Amino acid sequence: MATMVRCGVHAVRGGAARRRRGGAVDARAGAEASSATTTSSFGAVDGMSAETCEGLKRALAEDLTHLFDAKGIDAALYASDVSFTDPLTKYDSFAGYKFNIDMLREVFKPTYTMHDIYQTGPWEISTRWTMVMGLPAFPFMWKPTLTFTGLSIMGIDPETTKVKTHVDTWDSIENQKHLSPEGVAEVLKQIFDFSQTPALETPGYTVMKKFADYEVRKYDSYLVAETGPGVDVREMKDGAPTKMDPQAAGQSFNSLAGYIFGKANEGGAKMEMTTPVFTNSGRMQFVLSKDKYESVDKLPASTSAAVELKEESGGMFIAKKFSGIATDEAANDVEKQLRKFAARDGLQTSGPAALAQYNDPFTNPLLRRNEIIIPVSNFEM
Numbered sequence: 001m002a003t004m005v006r007c008g009v010h011a012v013r014g015g016a017a018r019r020r021r022g023g024a025v026d027a028r029a030g031a032e033a034s035s036a037t038t039t040s041s042f043g044a045v046d047g048m049s050a051e052t053c054e055g056l057k058r059a060l061a062e063d064l065t066h067l068f069d070a071k072g073i074d075a076a077l078y079a080s081d082v083s084f085t086d087p088l089t090k091y092d093s094f095a096g097y098k099f100n101i102d103m104l105r106e107v108f109k110p111t112y113t114m115h116d117i118y119q120t121g122p123w124e125i126s127t128r129w130t131m132v133m134g135l136p137a138f139p140f141m142w143k144p145t146l147t148f149t150g151l152s153i154m155g156i157d158p159e160t161t162k163v164k165t166h167v168d169t170w171d172s173i174e175n176q177k178h179l180s181p182e183g184v185a186e187v188l189k190q191i192f193d194f195s196q197t198p199a200l201e202t203p204g205y206t207v208m209k210k211f212a213d214y215e216v217r218k219y220d221s222y223l224v225a226e227t228g229p230g231v232d233v234r235e236m237k238d239g240a241p242t243k244m245d246p247q248a249a250g251q252s253f254n255s256l257a258g259y260i261f262g263k264a265n266e267g268g269a270k271m272e273m274t275t276p277v278f279t280n281s282g283r284m285q286f287v288l289s290k291d292k293y294e295s296v297d298k299l300p301a302s303t304s305a306a307v308e309l310k311e312e313s314g315g316m317f318i319a320k321k322f323s324g325i326a327t328d329e330a331a332n333d334v335e336k337q338l339r340k341f342a343a344r345d346g347l348q349t350s351g352p353a354a355l356a357q358y359n360d361p362f363t364n365p366l367l368r369r370n371e372i373i374i375p376v377s378n379f380e381m
Helices: 032-037 050-064 094-108 181-191 246-260 328-344
Strands: 004-006 018-021 024-029 078-085 111-121 124-134 145-156 163-170 205-210 215-219 222-227 277-280 283-288 307-312 315-322 354-357 370-375
Touching (some): 050 124, 078 094, 145 181, 145 205, 315 328
Parallel strands (some): 004 111, 078 163
Antiparallel strands (some): 018 024, 111 124, 124 145, 145 163, 205 215, 222 283, 222 307
Protein backbone atom coordinates (compact mmCIF):
# COMPACT_ATOMS: atom_id res chain seq x y z
CA MET A 1 0.00 0.00 0.00
CA ALA A 2 1.49 3.36 -1.04
CA THR A 3 2.05 5.91 1.71
CA MET A 4 0.51 9.32 1.13
CA VAL A 5 2.90 12.25 1.80
CA ARG A 6 1.28 15.68 2.13
CA CYS A 7 2.26 19.14 3.39
CA GLY A 8 0.06 21.98 4.60
CA VAL A 9 -1.57 21.89 8.03
CA HIS A 10 -4.51 19.49 8.28
CA ALA A 11 -6.68 20.93 11.02
CA VAL A 12 -8.96 17.91 11.42
CA ARG A 13 -6.08 15.58 12.20
CA GLY A 14 -3.18 15.13 14.53
CA GLY A 15 -2.41 16.57 17.95
CA ALA A 16 -5.22 18.90 18.95
CA ALA A 17 -7.35 17.80 16.04
CA ARG A 18 -10.58 15.92 16.47
CA ARG A 19 -10.50 12.15 16.09
CA ARG A 20 -12.31 10.40 13.28
CA ARG A 21 -14.56 7.41 13.91
CA GLY A 22 -15.37 5.59 10.68
CA GLY A 23 -16.19 8.22 8.08
CA ALA A 24 -17.48 10.85 10.50
CA VAL A 25 -15.65 13.49 12.51
CA ASP A 26 -15.89 12.99 16.26
CA ALA A 27 -16.17 16.26 18.20
CA ARG A 28 -14.19 14.89 21.13
CA ALA A 29 -10.68 16.28 21.49
CA GLY A 30 -7.61 14.25 20.57
CA ALA A 31 -4.86 13.19 22.90
CA GLU A 32 -4.07 15.82 25.52
CA ALA A 33 -0.39 15.03 25.44
CA SER A 34 -0.07 16.13 21.84
CA SER A 35 -0.57 19.77 22.81
CA ALA A 36 3.10 19.74 23.80
CA THR A 37 4.03 19.77 20.12
CA THR A 38 2.49 23.12 19.23
CA THR A 39 4.57 26.02 17.93
CA SER A 40 4.78 27.74 21.31
CA SER A 41 6.47 24.68 22.84
CA PHE A 42 9.67 25.43 20.95
CA GLY A 43 9.39 29.20 20.87
CA ALA A 44 9.06 29.40 17.08
CA VAL A 45 6.85 32.08 15.57
CA ASP A 46 6.47 30.64 12.07
CA GLY A 47 5.93 27.09 10.93
CA MET A 48 8.22 25.02 8.76
CA SER A 49 8.60 25.87 5.10
CA ALA A 50 7.05 23.67 2.44
CA GLU A 51 10.54 22.52 1.46
CA THR A 52 11.42 21.57 5.04
CA CYS A 53 8.08 19.84 5.48
CA GLU A 54 8.46 17.77 2.31
CA GLY A 55 12.01 16.80 3.18
CA LEU A 56 11.11 15.75 6.72
CA LYS A 57 8.09 13.77 5.69
CA ARG A 58 9.89 11.88 2.98
CA ALA A 59 12.77 11.14 5.35
CA LEU A 60 10.42 9.96 8.10
CA ALA A 61 8.27 7.93 5.69
CA GLU A 62 11.39 6.11 4.52
CA ASP A 63 12.81 5.77 8.03
CA LEU A 64 9.65 4.28 9.52
CA THR A 65 9.61 1.49 6.93
CA HIS A 66 12.65 0.20 8.86
CA LEU A 67 11.03 0.57 12.27
CA PHE A 68 11.13 -3.16 13.01
CA ASP A 69 13.67 -4.53 10.54
CA ALA A 70 17.39 -5.15 10.95
CA LYS A 71 18.35 -1.69 9.64
CA GLY A 72 16.29 0.14 12.25
CA ILE A 73 15.54 3.85 12.50
CA ASP A 74 18.06 6.61 11.75
CA ALA A 75 19.24 8.29 14.96
CA ALA A 76 20.09 11.45 12.98
CA LEU A 77 16.38 12.23 12.59
CA TYR A 78 15.67 12.30 16.35
CA ALA A 79 16.80 14.52 19.22
CA SER A 80 18.95 12.76 21.82
CA ASP A 81 16.35 13.68 24.45
CA VAL A 82 13.31 12.81 22.31
CA SER A 83 10.30 11.98 24.48
CA PHE A 84 7.99 9.10 23.56
CA THR A 85 4.60 8.35 25.10
CA ASP A 86 1.85 5.89 24.25
CA PRO A 87 -0.92 4.38 26.39
CA LEU A 88 1.52 1.77 27.77
CA THR A 89 5.08 3.11 27.61
CA LYS A 90 7.02 6.30 28.23
CA TYR A 91 10.66 7.25 27.53
CA ASP A 92 12.63 10.50 27.65
CA SER A 93 15.69 9.75 25.54
CA PHE A 94 16.57 8.29 22.16
CA ALA A 95 18.25 5.38 23.94
CA GLY A 96 14.98 4.50 25.69
CA TYR A 97 13.02 5.11 22.48
CA LYS A 98 15.25 2.70 20.55
CA PHE A 99 15.26 0.15 23.39
CA ASN A 100 11.46 -0.03 23.18
CA ILE A 101 11.57 -0.53 19.40
CA ASP A 102 14.25 -3.23 19.66
CA MET A 103 12.32 -5.03 22.40
CA LEU A 104 9.14 -5.06 20.32
CA ARG A 105 11.05 -6.36 17.30
CA GLU A 106 12.72 -9.21 19.18
CA VAL A 107 9.78 -10.32 21.35
CA PHE A 108 6.65 -9.57 19.33
CA LYS A 109 7.86 -9.60 15.68
CA PRO A 110 5.54 -6.72 14.68
CA THR A 111 4.44 -5.80 11.19
CA TYR A 112 4.00 -2.06 10.70
CA THR A 113 2.07 -0.43 7.87
CA MET A 114 2.03 3.34 7.41
CA HIS A 115 -1.06 4.56 5.58
CA ASP A 116 -0.48 8.30 5.56
CA ILE A 117 1.92 11.04 6.70
CA TYR A 118 0.93 14.70 6.85
CA GLN A 119 1.54 18.02 8.56
CA THR A 120 -0.79 18.66 11.52
CA GLY A 121 0.76 21.77 13.06
CA PRO A 122 3.32 24.48 12.30
CA TRP A 123 6.06 22.18 13.64
CA GLU A 124 4.15 18.90 13.83
CA ILE A 125 3.98 15.88 11.53
CA SER A 126 1.63 12.93 12.06
CA THR A 127 1.38 9.44 10.64
CA ARG A 128 -1.52 6.99 10.52
CA TRP A 129 -0.57 3.35 10.86
CA THR A 130 -1.49 -0.26 11.63
CA MET A 131 0.68 -2.51 13.79
CA VAL A 132 0.13 -6.25 14.26
CA MET A 133 2.10 -8.22 16.87
CA GLY A 134 2.31 -11.88 17.80
CA LEU A 135 3.06 -13.00 21.34
CA PRO A 136 5.66 -15.71 22.05
CA ALA A 137 4.37 -19.30 22.21
CA PHE A 138 5.50 -19.55 25.82
CA PRO A 139 3.63 -18.78 27.96
CA PHE A 140 0.97 -17.75 25.40
CA MET A 141 0.20 -21.20 24.00
CA TRP A 142 -3.03 -20.00 22.37
CA LYS A 143 -0.91 -17.66 20.16
CA PRO A 144 -2.84 -14.40 20.48
CA THR A 145 -2.35 -11.61 17.96
CA LEU A 146 -2.47 -7.96 19.01
CA THR A 147 -3.64 -5.37 16.49
CA PHE A 148 -3.49 -1.62 16.99
CA THR A 149 -4.26 1.28 14.68
CA GLY A 150 -3.70 4.91 15.48
CA LEU A 151 -1.78 8.13 15.08
CA SER A 152 1.84 9.03 15.74
CA ILE A 153 2.12 12.76 16.45
CA MET A 154 5.69 14.04 16.13
CA GLY A 155 6.76 17.47 17.32
CA ILE A 156 9.70 18.92 15.38
CA ASP A 157 12.37 21.13 16.98
CA PRO A 158 12.54 24.27 14.75
CA GLU A 159 16.25 24.79 15.45
CA THR A 160 17.44 21.30 14.54
CA THR A 161 14.43 20.01 12.51
CA LYS A 162 14.71 16.77 14.48
CA VAL A 163 11.86 14.88 16.11
CA LYS A 164 11.64 16.19 19.67
CA THR A 165 8.39 14.58 20.89
CA HIS A 166 6.49 11.51 19.74
CA VAL A 167 2.99 10.71 21.04
CA ASP A 168 1.11 7.60 19.91
CA THR A 169 -2.68 7.32 20.23
CA TRP A 170 -4.82 4.22 19.66
CA ASP A 171 -8.17 4.21 17.87
CA SER A 172 -9.56 1.55 20.21
CA ILE A 173 -9.54 3.69 23.38
CA GLU A 174 -10.60 7.19 24.44
CA ASN A 175 -8.26 7.79 27.39
CA GLN A 176 -4.81 8.08 25.79
CA LYS A 177 -2.91 8.91 28.99
CA HIS A 178 0.09 6.78 29.89
CA LEU A 179 -1.01 3.60 31.73
CA SER A 180 -4.67 4.57 31.59
CA PRO A 181 -6.93 1.74 32.83
CA GLU A 182 -8.61 1.73 29.43
CA GLY A 183 -5.31 1.21 27.61
CA VAL A 184 -4.25 -1.62 29.92
CA ALA A 185 -7.68 -3.26 29.58
CA GLU A 186 -7.45 -3.09 25.77
CA VAL A 187 -4.14 -4.95 25.77
CA LEU A 188 -5.39 -7.59 28.20
CA LYS A 189 -8.58 -8.07 26.16
CA GLN A 190 -6.55 -8.86 23.06
CA ILE A 191 -4.06 -11.09 24.90
CA PHE A 192 -6.82 -13.20 26.42
CA ASP A 193 -8.79 -13.66 23.21
CA PHE A 194 -8.67 -17.46 22.97
CA SER A 195 -10.31 -17.78 19.54
CA GLN A 196 -8.22 -19.85 17.15
CA THR A 197 -7.47 -19.19 13.50
CA PRO A 198 -6.31 -22.35 11.69
CA ALA A 199 -2.91 -22.17 9.98
CA LEU A 200 -4.48 -22.22 6.51
CA GLU A 201 -4.53 -19.79 3.61
CA THR A 202 -7.15 -17.09 4.12
CA PRO A 203 -8.14 -13.91 2.25
CA GLY A 204 -5.61 -11.18 2.96
CA TYR A 205 -6.69 -7.95 4.59
CA THR A 206 -5.31 -4.94 6.43
CA VAL A 207 -7.04 -3.55 9.50
CA MET A 208 -7.38 0.13 8.62
CA LYS A 209 -8.98 1.12 11.93
CA LYS A 210 -9.54 -0.98 15.02
CA PHE A 211 -12.14 0.43 17.36
CA ALA A 212 -13.31 -0.95 20.69
CA ASP A 213 -16.46 -2.30 19.01
CA TYR A 214 -15.34 -3.48 15.57
CA GLU A 215 -12.71 -3.24 12.82
CA VAL A 216 -12.58 -1.57 9.42
CA ARG A 217 -10.69 -3.82 7.01
CA LYS A 218 -9.40 -3.49 3.48
CA TYR A 219 -9.60 -6.92 1.84
CA ASP A 220 -7.46 -8.06 -1.06
CA SER A 221 -9.22 -9.87 -3.89
CA TYR A 222 -9.62 -13.62 -3.39
CA LEU A 223 -10.88 -16.70 -5.23
CA VAL A 224 -13.93 -18.71 -4.21
CA ALA A 225 -16.02 -21.67 -5.22
CA GLU A 226 -19.67 -20.74 -4.67
CA THR A 227 -22.85 -22.75 -4.59
CA GLY A 228 -25.67 -21.93 -6.95
CA PRO A 229 -25.86 -19.25 -9.63
CA GLY A 230 -24.05 -15.94 -9.15
CA VAL A 231 -25.71 -13.58 -6.70
CA ASP A 232 -25.74 -9.84 -7.38
CA VAL A 233 -25.20 -8.28 -3.94
CA ARG A 234 -26.94 -5.12 -5.13
CA GLU A 235 -30.17 -7.10 -5.37
CA MET A 236 -29.87 -8.52 -1.85
CA LYS A 237 -31.33 -6.53 1.00
CA ASP A 238 -29.36 -5.43 4.04
CA GLY A 239 -30.35 -7.51 7.00
CA ALA A 240 -31.00 -10.68 4.98
CA PRO A 241 -30.21 -13.81 7.04
CA THR A 242 -26.49 -14.56 7.06
CA LYS A 243 -26.99 -18.28 7.64
CA MET A 244 -28.51 -20.86 5.31
CA ASP A 245 -31.15 -23.32 6.45
CA PRO A 246 -29.58 -26.64 7.57
CA GLN A 247 -30.70 -28.69 4.56
CA ALA A 248 -29.45 -26.12 2.02
CA ALA A 249 -26.22 -25.71 3.99
CA GLY A 250 -25.59 -29.46 3.93
CA GLN A 251 -26.21 -29.70 0.19
CA SER A 252 -24.02 -26.66 -0.50
CA PHE A 253 -21.19 -27.97 1.66
CA ASN A 254 -21.24 -31.34 -0.11
CA SER A 255 -21.21 -29.68 -3.54
CA LEU A 256 -18.24 -27.49 -2.65
CA ALA A 257 -16.40 -30.35 -0.93
CA GLY A 258 -16.84 -32.41 -4.10
CA TYR A 259 -15.13 -29.66 -6.08
CA ILE A 260 -12.11 -29.13 -3.80
CA PHE A 261 -11.56 -32.85 -3.13
CA GLY A 262 -11.39 -33.63 -6.85
CA LYS A 263 -14.72 -35.38 -7.40
CA ALA A 264 -16.29 -32.48 -9.31
CA ASN A 265 -13.46 -30.72 -11.12
CA GLU A 266 -11.71 -31.44 -14.39
CA GLY A 267 -8.61 -33.51 -13.82
CA GLY A 268 -9.67 -34.58 -10.34
CA ALA A 269 -7.33 -32.06 -8.68
CA LYS A 270 -7.31 -32.17 -4.89
CA MET A 271 -6.95 -28.70 -3.42
CA GLU A 272 -5.48 -27.38 -0.19
CA MET A 273 -7.81 -26.57 2.68
CA THR A 274 -8.43 -22.87 3.29
CA THR A 275 -10.45 -20.77 5.70
CA PRO A 276 -13.03 -19.31 6.35
CA VAL A 277 -16.30 -20.65 4.94
CA PHE A 278 -18.55 -17.73 3.99
CA THR A 279 -22.34 -17.97 4.06
CA ASN A 280 -24.91 -15.39 3.11
CA SER A 281 -28.58 -16.23 2.77
CA GLY A 282 -28.77 -18.54 -0.25
CA ARG A 283 -25.07 -18.94 -0.96
CA MET A 284 -22.00 -20.61 0.53
CA GLN A 285 -18.40 -19.96 -0.48
CA PHE A 286 -15.18 -21.92 -0.01
CA VAL A 287 -12.02 -19.82 -0.38
CA LEU A 288 -9.57 -21.20 -2.97
CA SER A 289 -5.80 -20.81 -2.93
CA LYS A 290 -4.79 -17.64 -4.74
CA ASP A 291 -1.15 -18.37 -3.94
CA LYS A 292 -1.39 -21.45 -6.16
CA TYR A 293 -3.96 -20.53 -8.80
CA GLU A 294 -3.67 -16.71 -9.03
CA SER A 295 -6.85 -16.23 -11.09
CA VAL A 296 -10.15 -17.92 -11.96
CA ASP A 297 -8.98 -19.03 -15.40
CA LYS A 298 -6.18 -21.05 -13.79
CA LEU A 299 -8.54 -22.99 -11.52
CA PRO A 300 -9.64 -26.51 -12.50
CA ALA A 301 -13.02 -26.16 -14.20
CA SER A 302 -16.02 -27.31 -12.20
CA THR A 303 -17.93 -30.31 -13.52
CA SER A 304 -20.89 -29.55 -11.25
CA ALA A 305 -23.66 -27.18 -12.31
CA ALA A 306 -24.10 -26.30 -8.63
CA VAL A 307 -20.59 -24.82 -8.26
CA GLU A 308 -19.49 -21.50 -9.73
CA LEU A 309 -15.90 -20.21 -9.63
CA LYS A 310 -15.36 -16.49 -9.18
CA GLU A 311 -13.02 -13.82 -7.88
CA GLU A 312 -14.27 -11.52 -5.14
CA SER A 313 -12.88 -8.03 -5.62
CA GLY A 314 -12.24 -7.30 -1.95
CA GLY A 315 -12.59 -3.71 -0.75
CA MET A 316 -13.63 -2.04 2.50
CA PHE A 317 -15.59 -4.01 5.09
CA ILE A 318 -16.52 -3.64 8.72
CA ALA A 319 -16.10 -6.77 10.82
CA LYS A 320 -16.97 -8.00 14.29
CA LYS A 321 -15.68 -11.23 15.81
CA PHE A 322 -17.57 -13.58 18.11
CA SER A 323 -16.95 -17.04 19.53
CA GLY A 324 -19.25 -19.95 20.31
CA ILE A 325 -21.62 -21.76 17.97
CA ALA A 326 -22.72 -19.49 15.14
CA THR A 327 -26.46 -20.00 15.49
CA ASP A 328 -28.94 -17.90 13.53
CA GLU A 329 -29.71 -15.94 16.67
CA ALA A 330 -26.05 -15.29 17.51
CA ALA A 331 -25.15 -14.25 13.95
CA ASN A 332 -28.17 -11.97 13.63
CA ASP A 333 -27.45 -10.32 17.01
CA VAL A 334 -23.86 -9.55 15.98
CA GLU A 335 -25.03 -8.21 12.63
CA LYS A 336 -27.50 -5.87 14.35
CA GLN A 337 -24.72 -4.60 16.63
CA LEU A 338 -22.40 -4.03 13.69
CA ARG A 339 -25.01 -2.11 11.72
CA LYS A 340 -25.70 0.00 14.81
CA PHE A 341 -22.00 0.87 15.08
CA ALA A 342 -21.87 1.73 11.37
CA ALA A 343 -24.85 4.08 11.70
CA ARG A 344 -23.32 5.69 14.80
CA ASP A 345 -20.05 6.35 12.98
CA GLY A 346 -21.56 7.57 9.71
CA LEU A 347 -20.57 4.54 7.63
CA GLN A 348 -22.82 3.49 4.77
CA THR A 349 -23.21 -0.25 4.29
CA SER A 350 -23.24 -1.25 0.62
CA GLY A 351 -24.30 -4.88 0.60
CA PRO A 352 -25.50 -7.79 2.69
CA ALA A 353 -23.72 -9.18 5.72
CA ALA A 354 -21.78 -12.44 5.47
CA LEU A 355 -20.94 -14.93 8.18
CA ALA A 356 -17.32 -16.14 8.19
CA GLN A 357 -16.61 -19.37 10.09
CA TYR A 358 -12.95 -20.28 10.47
CA ASN A 359 -13.00 -23.56 12.40
CA ASP A 360 -14.13 -27.13 11.84
CA PRO A 361 -17.16 -28.47 13.75
CA PHE A 362 -14.91 -30.35 16.18
CA THR A 363 -13.30 -27.18 17.57
CA ASN A 364 -14.35 -26.27 21.11
CA PRO A 365 -17.04 -23.58 20.69
CA LEU A 366 -15.20 -21.34 23.17
CA LEU A 367 -12.17 -21.34 20.84
CA ARG A 368 -14.01 -20.74 17.57
CA ARG A 369 -13.49 -17.66 15.45
CA ASN A 370 -16.67 -16.45 13.81
CA GLU A 371 -17.17 -13.05 12.20
CA ILE A 372 -19.84 -10.93 10.60
CA ILE A 373 -18.51 -8.73 7.78
CA ILE A 374 -20.41 -6.04 5.87
CA PRO A 375 -19.13 -3.96 2.91
CA VAL A 376 -19.03 -0.17 3.36
CA SER A 377 -18.79 2.51 0.71
CA ASN A 378 -17.70 5.74 2.39
CA PHE A 379 -14.84 4.93 4.77
CA GLU A 380 -12.18 7.63 5.10
CA MET A 381 -8.96 7.55 7.09
